[in-house]
Amino acid sequence: MDQTTRIVRAFEDAGYQTTPSRRLMAELVAGSRGHFSAADLQDRARQRRAKVGRATVFRALELLTSLRVVERLDLPNRSHAYVLCDPDEHHHHLVCSRCGRSVDVADGELARLVDEIGRRNGYRIETHRLELFGICPLCAGAGTGAAVAADREGPA
């Protein structure tokens, strides 16, 4: 089962209708290399001569976020983006600041650390978020941003 199907399935399993727009969103999200914004998706939809309303894109992203199929990132440059990720376990993101590719990172030892910080300060911790930014192996190898151009759409 490929990524697109998995996403469509996620919609179905959660009781949402399968519509052309949603299928398209699923394809576009599945075909993204790095992170993407709502506007990216809409542009790419338009490139395929498909018309999707802005609201629909946001609605789809909202649903996918709630289904934990994508997650919203707050980038260091104060903009936002979404990334496709693993819905099954709590994790964080390691994001390439050049090409946007992101890998999921298990919480691991962090949980313990977070716990300890909470205890030391008397806070009851509810959630935490760790975001890591750096240069991915491909970009490091490629030198001056060669991987950037390859960012949009294509097999993972």
Add this chain to the structure above:
Amino acid sequence: MDQTTRIVRAFEDAGYQTTPSRRLMAELVAGSRGHFSAADLQDRARQRRAKVGRATVFRALELLTSLRVVERLDLPNRSHAYVLCDPDEHHHHLVCSRCGRSVDVADGELARLVDEIGRRNGYRIETHRLELFGICPLCAGAGTGAAVAADREGPA
């Protein structure tokens, strides 16, 4: 030297002029309990019958951010806020999701963890950000949001 003076001093040391608006911003920021937004500051300025342009507020916050006197938070509810914090060492924030009060948390063991994650994934990590959200001791004690009302202005 009180907090306000410290902030004014930060402006001076960085070679910026000391103007009434900046002094006012310094006071308002220093007098904030939890986190605050640009709009909060402007409102509080207006309450004192001082007129500051929106742009000026943002400009001041931008400077203070670059001087690391304040930091920008991305709250879980997708809004933003600024918090006063320690300019002298790399740290993270533990933020009360009820009253917004924030304590600085030293990086500590996290650095090691981050390093390891980078190494394991072949990324050269440039920056990381950890944000913790929970209920602070005061709010936990006060029960239903009593501390919330006390949030704006007053001695730390």
Add this chain to the structure above:
DNA sequence: AGGCAGATGATACCAGGTCTCATCTGCGAG
């Protein structure tokens, strides 16, 4: 095959932030 809950696109709106520009002022040189 029919009906309706749920989905859609257009469009208006909102918040947070940036840009521009004409005016004003802190402050260092003299």
Add this chain to the structure above:
DNA sequence: CTCGCAGATGAGACCTGGTATCATCTGCCT
């Protein structure tokens, strides 16, 4: 002490990302 100008300001236009409203359309269950 005062003068001039770099730097700061406020007003307001604008931009981006996101939400709300609403009339219309359509997937899907019966």
